[in-house]
Amino acid sequence: MSSDSPVLNGRCGYVAIVGRPNVGKSTLLNHLLGQKISITSRKPQTTRNAVVGIKTEGDVQIIFVDTPGLHLGQQKAINRYMNRAASTAMKDVDVVVFVVDRFIWNEEDDAVAQRLSQVKSPIILAVNKVDQIEDKDSLLPHLQALSEKLNVAEIVPISALRNANLERLEALIVERLPEGVHMYPEDQITDRSSRFMAAEIVREKITRQLGDELPYEMAVEIEEFKQEGSLLNISALILVEKPGQKKILIGDKGERIKLIGTQARLDMEKLFEMKIMLKLWVKIKSGWSDDERALRSLGYNDF
Known part of the structure; x- marks a missing residue:
């Protein structure tokens, strides 16, 4: 733990990373932090807990919350727990990053969008894995269709795995963070033990x-x-x-x-x-x- 005094007159806020399972939320968090704190695999529902990742640069501190993927069906207690953890993380945050997978949109994406319709914070839609799209000309019409479907502040095409356009995404997040004192020491990267x-x-x-x-x-x-x-x-x-x-x-x-x-x-x-x-x-x-x-x-x- 750093003993540095809190940064005054900076920006600090919570950012929830949400989406259905297996769209790349944890990979996105790890690449934004430049360090692995959230586990990843190609299997859906790898993330079970909301994992906090803290990024501090100068007078800006972003507190990311990586959430379990919101999913339908599978009504065991562990599945109910993961859905509650994801829904809770959407409340009382300053910005929400809604991650979707290229052109894929299914009923679980609809379920996430429905829950986000109750959220008052600005929502940034991150369209992930665009490096895997062969016909790049088809991307712009798809982004326009998404903007008509959803009430979001911004839409950003990204590739979390390839670090593509993540600086742009982070800049859009920082613009929307409130002014405030940093909540964590600058050398802390997670609240997990x-x-x-x-x-x-x-x-x-x-x-x-x-x-x-x-x-x-x-x-x-x-x-x-x-x-x-x-x-x-x-x-x-x-x-x-x-x-x-x-x-x-x-x-x-x-x-x-x-x-x-x-x-x-x-x-x-x-x-x-x-x-x-x-x-x-x-x-x-x-x-x-x-x-x-x-x-x-x-x-x-x-x-």
């Missing part, structure tokens, strides 16, 4: 490896997080719902869980800037994803 970040890294590696075989019935809990000299000891418990899922996660002769552990440890060493001793355990906890009490015990209670 190190334990939370460690659990998310393990979950990302599992999701990337096993997203199709182990969809959402998996959670990670950090049981030990202890520094001894220059070594950080981390023990993570991975919860699954069925014996077959445990078998898939461990893999033949333990090869899959070893690979997940290696990938997670390397990312943690970058994040925490020290050597990590990581131990992973797998446990069957039937029905955890549809149990409100179990979810609270796993930290899904921050809305």
